[in-house]
Amino acid sequence: MQKNNFFDSLWFTAGVSILIGLVVYLLPVPQSLYEIAEAVPARDAQRAWTLLAIFAFTIAAFILKPWPMGTVAFIAIVMLVITRTLGIGPALSGFSNTVMWLIISAFFICRGFIKTRLGERVSYLFMKKFGKKTLGLSYSFIASNLVISPAMASSTARMGGVLFPIIRSLAEVSDSKPENGTERRVGSFLLFTTFQADMPISAMFMTAMAANPLAVLIAREVIGVEITWVQWMIAAIVPGLVTLAVLPLILYKLYPPEIKETPEAAEIAKKKLEEMGPLSLIEKKMIGIFFMVLLLWIFGSYIGIDATTSALIGVCTMLLINVLTFEDVKNEKIAWETLIWFATMVMMAGQLNTLGIIPWFSDIVTNAVHGLSWQMAFLIIALVYYYSHYFFASNTVHVSAMYGALLAVAVAVGTPPLFAALSLAFISSLFGGLTHYATGSAPVIFGSGYIKQNHFWGYAFIISIVFNIIWLGLGGLWWRVLGLW
Amino acid sequence: MQKNNFFDSLWFTAGVSILIGLVVYLLPVPQSLYEIAEAVPARDAQRAWTLLAIFAFTIAAFILKPWPMGTVAFIAIVMLVITRTLGIGPALSGFSNTVMWLIISAFFICRGFIKTRLGERVSYLFMKKFGKKTLGLSYSFIASNLVISPAMASSTARMGGVLFPIIRSLAEVSDSKPENGTERRVGSFLLFTTFQADMPISAMFMTAMAANPLAVLIAREVIGVEITWVQWMIAAIVPGLVTLAVLPLILYKLYPPEIKETPEAAEIAKKKLEEMGPLSLIEKKMIGIFFMVLLLWIFGSYIGIDATTSALIGVCTMLLINVLTFEDVKNEKIAWETLIWFATMVMMAGQLNTLGIIPWFSDIVTNAVHGLSWQMAFLIIALVYYYSHYFFASNTVHVSAMYGALLAVAVAVGTPPLFAALSLAFISSLFGGLTHYATGSAPVIFGSGYIKQNHFWGYAFIISIVFNIIWLGLGGLWWRVLGLW
Numbered sequence: 001m002q003k004n005n006f007f008d009s010l011w012f013t014a015g016v017s018i019l020i021g022l023v024v025y026l027l028p029v030p031q032s033l034y035e036i037a038e039a040v041p042a043r044d045a046q047r048a049w050t051l052l053a054i055f056a057f058t059i060a061a062f063i064l065k066p067w068p069m070g071t072v073a074f075i076a077i078v079m080l081v082i083t084r085t086l087g088i089g090p091a092l093s094g095f096s097n098t099v100m101w102l103i104i105s106a107f108f109i110c111r112g113f114i115k116t117r118l119g120e121r122v123s124y125l126f127m128k129k130f131g132k133k134t135l136g137l138s139y140s141f142i143a144s145n146l147v148i149s150p151a152m153a154s155s156t157a158r159m160g161g162v163l164f165p166i167i168r169s170l171a172e173v174s175d176s177k178p179e180n181g182t183e184r185r186v187g188s189f190l191l192f193t194t195f196q197a198d199m200p201i202s203a204m205f206m207t208a209m210a211a212n213p214l215a216v217l218i219a220r221e222v223i224g225v226e227i228t229w230v231q232w233m234i235a236a237i238v239p240g241l242v243t244l245a246v247l248p249l250i251l252y253k254l255y256p257p258e259i260k261e262t263p264e265a266a267e268i269a270k271k272k273l274e275e276m277g278p279l280s281l282i283e284k285k286m287i288g289i290f291f292m293v294l295l296l297w298i299f300g301s302y303i304g305i306d307a308t309t310s311a312l313i314g315v316c317t318m319l320l321i322n323v324l325t326f327e328d329v330k331n332e333k334i335a336w337e338t339l340i341w342f343a344t345m346v347m348m349a350g351q352l353n354t355l356g357i358i359p360w361f362s363d364i365v366t367n368a369v370h371g372l373s374w375q376m377a378f379l380i381i382a383l384v385y386y387y388s389h390y391f392f393a394s395n396t397v398h399v400s401a402m403y404g405a406l407l408a409v410a411v412a413v414g415t416p417p418l419f420a421a422l423s424l425a426f427i428s429s430l431f432g433g434l435t436h437y438a439t440g441s442a443p444v445i446f447g448s449g450y451i452k453q454n455h456f457w458g459y460a461f462i463i464s465i466v467f468n469i470i471w472l473g474l475g476g477l478w479w480r481v482l483g484l485w
Numbered sequence: 486m487q488k489n490n491f492f493d494s495l496w497f498t499a500g501v502s503i504l505i506g507l508v509v510y511l512l513p514v515p516q517s518l519y520e521i522a523e524a525v526p527a528r529d530a531q532r533a534w535t536l537l538a539i540f541a542f543t544i545a546a547f548i549l550k551p552w553p554m555g556t557v558a559f560i561a562i563v564m565l566v567i568t569r570t571l572g573i574g575p576a577l578s579g580f581s582n583t584v585m586w587l588i589i590s591a592f593f594i595c596r597g598f599i600k601t602r603l604g605e606r607v608s609y610l611f612m613k614k615f616g617k618k619t620l621g622l623s624y625s626f627i628a629s630n631l632v633i634s635p636a637m638a639s640s641t642a643r644m645g646g647v648l649f650p651i652i653r654s655l656a657e658v659s660d661s662k663p664e665n666g667t668e669r670r671v672g673s674f675l676l677f678t679t680f681q682a683d684m685p686i687s688a689m690f691m692t693a694m695a696a697n698p699l700a701v702l703i704a705r706e707v708i709g710v711e712i713t714w715v716q717w718m719i720a721a722i723v724p725g726l727v728t729l730a731v732l733p734l735i736l737y738k739l740y741p742p743e744i745k746e747t748p749e750a751a752e753i754a755k756k757k758l759e760e761m762g763p764l765s766l767i768e769k770k771m772i773g774i775f776f777m778v779l780l781l782w783i784f785g786s787y788i789g790i791d792a793t794t795s796a797l798i799g800v801c802t803m804l805l806i807n808v809l810t811f812e813d814v815k816n817e818k819i820a821w822e823t824l825i826w827f828a829t830m831v832m833m834a835g836q837l838n839t840l841g842i843i844p845w846f847s848d849i850v851t852n853a854v855h856g857l858s859w860q861m862a863f864l865i866i867a868l869v870y871y872y873s874h875y876f877f878a879s880n881t882v883h884v885s886a887m888y889g890a891l892l893a894v895a896v897a898v899g900t901p902p903l904f905a906a907l908s909l910a911f912i913s914s915l916f917g918g919l920t921h922y923a924t925g926s927a928p929v930i931f932g933s934g935y936i937k938q939n940h941f942w943g944y945a946f947i948i949s950i951v952f953n954i955i956w957l958g959l960g961g962l963w964w965r966v967l968g969l970w
Binding site: 068093096305315319325326 | 552553555556559560562563566567569573574577578579580581582583586789790791793794797798800801804805810811814815816818821822825
């Protein structure tokens with residue numbers, strides 16, 4: 001980074017971040033926020049507004065990067081407490097978030113893949129089979145994800161625990177210098193494409209994302225519509241498969257890998273595999289742990305074991321059978337950095353809802369679409385729902401906070417109920433690609449260091465437009481064919 | 486460690502730890518626990534008993550060390566969840582504990598002292614003035630602590646944030662190899678003595694420990710006794726000063742430093758200080774931050790800034806003015822290790838109370854002392870209160886859970902109210918030295934690696950007997966003179 005450039009200087013980046021927060025802070029608190037806040041004791045218009053200002057500063061500082069994200073997170077926590085916006089207890093609550101510890105466990109599982117060299121071996125196997133073209137590799141990862149997705153509701157576990165370790169190993173064997181310097185050789189493209197493709201995959205099956213059943217439940221409660229597993233799948237399959245087909249091609253153009261073709265890949269991989277010889281004992285241990293955790297992620301819900309506990313069981317096993325030492329755990333710096341900034345984001349995003357900003361925002365949308373045709377009204381609602389995810393660090397929290405309210409408004413202005421319920425439910429997965437804190441897998445992918453933040457946000461925004469066109473446009477036609485409207 | 490020795494082998498240490506947990510688990514749940522549990526919805530006899538078993542395993546494994554403490558902590562969390570004793574949410578709750586983040590901040594502040602070499606300089610200043618004898622050094626640290634204690638209610642901040650960085654630096658400049666290998670050169674003695682001396686110091690003033698005002702409040706509520714700041718101080722000053730006078734002498738005999746006299750210390754220190762030259766800019770920055778945090782710890786309560794927030798303000802400032810980089814924060818492995826095991830201990834100890842084990846235990850004590858003379862009854866109550874701290878990871882939680890109940894029993898059997906209220910309140914500080922998780926400063930001191938766990942527990946137990954003799958024996962006589970009984 002050239003610190004000589006004024007726009008990269010601390011004065012500019014810190015100044016703009018603080019200015020953005022300060023402007024929001026100094027704006028008068030809207031009267032409508034006071035009205036919304038009065039309805040529920042936990043809400044508080046004044047504190048909600050200060051939180052919004054600190055949130056705005058944090059996001060600005062995450063993007064402009066005057067300081068590392070962890071420093072910004074500590075500053076945000078301190079500001080929340082000294083402005084009396086939150087007590088120190090609630091301000092630290094993100095650190096015990098269960099998704100947080102699934103993410104941290106994913107980093108440890110990835111370390112196990114790297115340390116045992118199993119990740120390397122699997123990468124060579126992928127290279128041998130699909131490695132001639134980087135594009136082909138991306139499709140092979142997406143296909144793998146699609147296969148396990150209906151059975152594995154935690155997209156964080158799928159991306160962070162299953163695909164991330166393999167792609168990361170593959171990136172490291174392919175890229176000579178896998179650090180930020182050579183962002184685009186292979187790892188950046190593969191990680192970002194697979195991550196973005198996980199959003200339509202999450203949207204394709206009711207059981208492919210943790211918040212999907214919640215949306216079904218809310219739809220039943222709020223507008224009395226029943227969505228079945230098959231109905232969901234049929235409605236989603238066409239836009240879903242189209243998205244998965246075109247997404248790698250688009251990113252291949254926009255955010256190309258530096259190495260596109262390696263005709264000799266199969267040969268190299270074969271040679272490397274021969275060099276590695278047969279599976280070592282520690283690799284076999286890691287395979288055993290991996291399949292145990294995979295089975296727990298798939299079937300754990302039947303015996304009441306959630307995704308975080310499943311991952312922690314894997315971590316304990318790795319430690320007990322000496323795949324990892326506790327020293328490895330302490331050394332996993334990315335885990336601790338992610339802990340600090342993501343816990344802070346999760347906490348702030350949750351409090352935006354609790355203190356009243358999100359309900360107030362939903363109310364504004366409701367008033368705005370009043371009197372429009374249902375098509376126009378629904379388009380606005382869908383886009384607002386989509387892009388309001390910049391304010392969220394969890395799909396589940398976003399669905400809990402806004403899905404029901406916006407669905408009710410959509411139906412009230414005349415949108416066909418099943419159409420509205422399904423398309424908003426699909427968006428509840430798609431928006432998870434917007435930012436590096438948007439959903440549990442995002443900080444894992446981002447933590448790899450392969451994708452710079454401005455690239456992450458920029459390309460993610462372009463992809464979100466593609467998602468909207470395919471799902472609301474083509475999807476809309478398909479749902480017409482299905483008779484949803 | 487000699488792994489050849491059977492008693493140090495994994496089979497033995499893991500086997501015994503698991504056996505202890507299993508035995509507790511297989512014991513029939515006492516009928517009386519069911520009765521106690523029925524009274525309050527949050528309690529549950531079956532789950533409480535399983536928690537007790539897992540707690541027993543954890544403590545045994547912490548002592549016998551089949552695995553690192555962090556591994557044991559992960560195992561405990563997993564076992565709690567898969568036995569349905571706790572949900573994954575409550576099982577992770579310790580990670581957002583506010584004292585937890587004060588401890589973590591203390592490690593970062595200590596890193597600031599080390600990195601800027603300010604700790605080294607202050608150590609040489611202490612050496613120059615008191616350094617001829619190691620014993621003299623220990624008294625100088627105790628005196629410094631005593632002076633700030635009435636104004637600084639967080640003993641974790643006092644020990645972890647103020648004294649620890651200096652003693653640790655001093656140990657590092659004095660000891661050639663400051664790691665576990667040469668446990669006792671200087672650092673072990675100084676750290677352990679100053680830590681243990683913090684317990685009587687915390688007991689000496691109503692404002693020297695966070696849970697003291699809570700005890701005053703509970704005494705007022707439960708037995709209608711008013712304790713004033715001056716009353717407290719007068720009652721505590723005699724046993725307090727006697728303890729501080731003899732404690733370093735006792736540990737000097739029992740747990741002696743290897744280097745006892747360094748007649749040339751003043752000369753060496755003087756020379757080193759000359760070598761260091763005048764204060765560097767970064768040292769001046771660190772001094773400024775240190776005094777800012779010290780002032781916040783002392784006066785923060787008047788402006789509603791708690792000890793954790795004060796420490797985080799210090800951490801943010803260190804990061805913003807480049808005393809620390811965020812890389813230093815991520816690298817602070819001891820902080821992350823302590824996070825994992827101490828958060829787990831805090832969580833389990835809190836849940837022992839919530840699920841009903843502690844209320845059940847108080848009930849047993851009440852029944853046991855029924856019909857005894859008040860002197861005998863009170864002695865039993867005091868000792869039970871003291872040593873039940875093996876089950877706690879926070880003075881505040883222990884005071885909340887047991888102080889009121891035991892005080893009521895003591896007064897009911899005829900103990901003079903003010904006498905009972907004060908002596909139990911003093912014990913509420915003294916028991917903080919028992920284990921390496923007993924109070925916030927304990928994991929910080931333990932985390933330094935200077936004191937092996939078996940030494941920590943063993944000498945702490947001996948010191949606890951000394952504390953009891955001085956406070957209940959000599960203190961009892963003094964309180965007789967004061968007319969408390």
